[in-house]
Amino acid sequence: MTREDLEARWFALTREELPGMARERGWPIHLDHCFQRILLDNAVGMAWRDAIRPPAYRNTSDEQLEKAVGLGEAAARGEEDLAALNRRSLAWRGKSLPR
Template identity: 65%
Template sequence: MAAQPIAERWFALTRERMPELADKRGWPVRLDHCFQRILLDNAVGGHWSEEIPAPAYRNAPDELLERAIALGEAAVAGEEDLAELNRNSLAWRGK
């Protein structure tokens, strides 16, 4: 069986799996674009759009998207604190 394309994995994670878990986990965000912001910012180590032109899923190097997906998967597994990742993201954005 062929591996699922990276963009499909990205959208399945951020548009479906994470929003479905948000209320149960008490996560500070619920919307897909918020999960995408958090994961991309933390994968980049700053404001993602200063490093990657939009749309990120199309323009980011595969390694960066893999890092972002790994962070999201770790949050889903309870191995990363999504609230902390969100605080990082907001701090990089001056909020």
């Protein structure tokens, strides 16, 4: 997959596919930038801004973006727990879910 294809897949996944599934899946998030945060944080193992200069989609390595896309595709298939990925992302940022 070329970098252009990888970025196109990233945006389709995080701007359309995952937000479109959010309500039916009962996911705690629905905005595109939240999906992007969760997937990138989990791809790099920390808050992405601590590892990648903004804009993230341009400055991630191919390997990081492939991992983030893979996590999103796995969540779409029901093979990754998006709520758990979100909790991990928030913990890296020193935040917790609202009660």
